[in-house]
Amino acid sequence: MKILAISVGGAKTGNGTEVECPLCGIYGYLEVTDGKIRVSFSDAEKKRARNTLAGLYEHYHELHDMMGTVRENIAAHKDDMGDLLAPFYNYAPDYKEQ
Numbered sequence: 686m687k688i689l690a691i692s693v694g695g696a697k698t699g700n701g702t703e704v705e706c707p708l709c710g711i712y713g714y715l716e717v718t719d720g721k722i723r724v725s726f727s728d729a730e731k732k733r734a735r736n737t738l739a740g741l742y743e744h745y746h747e748l749h750d751m752m753g754t755v756r757e758n759i760a761a762h763k764d765d766m767g768d769l770l771a772p773f774y775n776y777a778p779d780y781k782e783q
């Protein structure tokens with residue numbers, strides 16, 4: 686399996702060599718061997734990957750479970766949702782060429 690992008694931060698364990706796949710959230714570790722970076726994922730984490738049936742079910746249930754919270758937040762903020770989202774509608778990145 687090829688991992689195209691990774692995020693580094695040790696979010697799960699605080700270990701500085703830990704990485705998390707930004708697509709499916711599986712955790713692995715960076716290693717440097719003979720000057721080459723290698724990412725290794727345990728078999729348990731590989732089974733959670735989004736390109737597996739188990740990973741798809743995990744993601745489906747994650748979204749399904751989250752919908753209750755989303756509905757509650759939308760109901761609680763139905764009157765001020767526009768104000769809350771205004772900064773995003775008007776987002777203008779402050780990017781400057783160097």
Ligand SMILES: [Zn+2]
Pocket residue numbers: 706707708709710711734735
């Ligand atoms: Zn992934």
